[in-house]
Amino acid sequence: MTQDTAATLAALAAALPTGILSTGAAIGEAHWHDWSDQDPVPPLALVRPRSTAEVSAALVALGRLGLAVVPQGGLTGLAGGAHPSAGAVALSLERMNGIAAIDEIGLTMTVEAGTPLAAVQAAADAVGLQYPVDLGARGSCTIGGNLSTNAGGVRVIRYGMTRENVLGLEFVLADGTIVDALNTMIKNNAGYDLKQLLIGAEGTLGIITRAVLRLQPKPTTVATALCALPDFDAVTALLKQLRRSLGPALTVFEGMWPSFHDFMADNLALARKPFARQHGAYVLVEASGFGDASIQERLEIVLADLIESGILEDVVIAASERDARDLWTVRESVSEYGRVLGRILGYDLGVPIHAMGALVAALETEIPARFPDARTLCYGHVGDGNLHVVVNVPSAGLHQPHDEVDAIVFALTGRFGGTISAEHGIGTLKKPYLHLARSPEALDVMRRIKRALDPATILNPGKLLPDP
């Protein structure tokens, strides 16, 4: 530690509320990195406020000392938004964890930002409702992080992104101003919708401290099926037919290309394979019924018709909850990628649904053309136009060629009218490519807003926004 650093930390300790500052070895290594697979960076200090007032006091103190702040939630982000920057102070919301109120008739839940997603889901479930945003990291990720990245997940097709499941926010600006926008009403057209600006801003405009989430009725029956199809054209035909026949009862439509499904099915220890032979495409479908036990039967009838018409080649319909969990095994095998593939490069592309098939074909041609032993696994939330791509070049071992693969993937995505991040965000990893997804004028408006709310660039500098 330099003398300057020691003096800064001493000044910080004097200026902060007591009991919220950690320095040196007292900063747990969990705070040195998120899930973006970048080298760990110990933050200069760790601040863990216990209240919104302490967040405000901390930002005032940090601003006076000219220190940059990296807000941290559950640290499960994949783009680097919460990854420490050298010389910056990490501000973790982990102590602001709790559910303040549930309104069962208004369908709202007011929570602190550090509350884990799984705790929110459980609290809604306990009163016979649901908070429908769901993603694999549910046990670790927090509502504040979900909001800051506008998290998506598997039920966006029906319930939308996190953005669409929030009614109000409380947040703290870089200068310590606490902004109460904790609206609890579905309709409130009284001026600019400031919460929408904070959602998805990855902590660059303010620190979210509390939120009013929107709850939903909970389905009483869920029917699940895994479909096998000849090709991606059949996948879009299936999507059209299920939307028409099921409307909002269609709650999951997850596509898997053979590159992903067959490879993972071969490499996971499945009790039995879902299908006797390989197919050109796979779709996991879920339909939700409300006081309507017939949803299983309705799904069966629709899928039988689709077999008849040749859109489906085969289908497995879950007869029990256990069956349903089995059908999710391949789709939810993300935690096995490391074991099966080694080090990977992961992508989260948005692309118009009609172009998804062509984009996958191009990716599966051009990546191996450059790296002959590359494995390119494609799957995603097809109903939302969200494609996940996992690339591994076995010969590259621990040093996967991310710059070169990034360049191929993002160039193709742009060619098919897509975006570089559908749900993971920009953070540091995708910042160099943001210009591919946003116009220069849009980037300029973003910078104007950043300057208006954080003129000294205290909040998460170097994240999301490219330099002009």
Add this chain to the structure above:
Amino acid sequence: MTQDTAATLAALAAALPTGILSTGAAIGEAHWHDWSDQDPVPPLALVRPRSTAEVSAALVALGRLGLAVVPQGGLTGLAGGAHPSAGAVALSLERMNGIAAIDEIGLTMTVEAGTPLAAVQAAADAVGLQYPVDLGARGSCTIGGNLSTNAGGVRVIRYGMTRENVLGLEFVLADGTIVDALNTMIKNNAGYDLKQLLIGAEGTLGIITRAVLRLQPKPTTVATALCALPDFDAVTALLKQLRRSLGPALTVFEGMWPSFHDFMADNLALARKPFARQHGAYVLVEASGFGDASIQERLEIVLADLIESGILEDVVIAASERDARDLWTVRESVSEYGRVLGRILGYDLGVPIHAMGALVAALETEIPARFPDARTLCYGHVGDGNLHVVVNVPSAGLHQPHDEVDAIVFALTGRFGGTISAEHGIGTLKKPYLHLARSPEALDVMRRIKRALDPATILNPGKLLPDP
């Protein structure tokens, strides 16, 4: 016309693209006012661009001359957002009317801002889809106005406000910068969601020129019922039960208090009254089925159970489309208010659902306490916590006591945790009361954003944002 004005108009004519400027008597009186019942004001000039490039050129020219701009769509706003200000130039989007593209698999429609809502609905219907935002002014209001006010309507309970039915925007800033944010994807987490800032900003941050709207599958069956209940507690019990039993099939839940329902039913020329006697509350319910003819039967079973349990006192279920239209008659009688009531004061309050009954009771007590002959009619989108209140003081004739009634209504709304505008916006009429609905810090953030995007205050000055 003063010499100064003549010189300004001459300079404007020279600076604008040819064929888009109207002055003096050539400005149709339709552009002198919106539906906010304020005195008509002839704008200094009317500009009607034919393209986004012409909107940009017009804003540059107007900015150089230091002229304020009032953007105008279908002029059906009720809060005064598009009402001309003295000395300002009206900029109408009426010539930018057309549907550019429909993506039937991605469920998007790209339209120009001046396209009427009804044209958008019809174009979606023609391809077997729906654009679910719907409101009484559908034939006159335009998408640009719907976006600028974040219009609501009767199906918000299922499909959300306009904000939730838009994927991308193109807009022009005060300085003429054209911002292309015409995203067509459901998921696109690549930086700040700028469109959300423009939506509901009532033309104070930029002029929306094009939009990508989100379409939805179209229901194949719709069941409609009018329910009679003892009181508002029964209304919330009905809402809870229908949500549980119908989930997203519940697409309308419109409440009417006796003050509204019985008064209008008595004063409209109804072929037959829906119920033999008066009740404490009424709810119009609609359930939508997708490939599921049983929705009518399901609704009937649920409502029969609710009669059994005493939550409902009576119910009429539509047996035909014509029956359904009849059941809507009282709820949709807005065009008759003038004939039945004379001059009215109208309110559009948002309030937590659990407090709606108490707020109505207080309004129906306190307004007549001040104006003994006052009629206070209450109804609204109960499923969204949106209460419409219509007040008429017969003895006041053409000079309704708006300041005094405003004060009573907004004070009570604040006492019950509500907001002064659920769906109509702020405009000029509610600007003096915005401080009741937004915190000083939130208003300050709004002003910072306004300064960042429109530093010379060219766009719709005097609307929405109160002076500091």
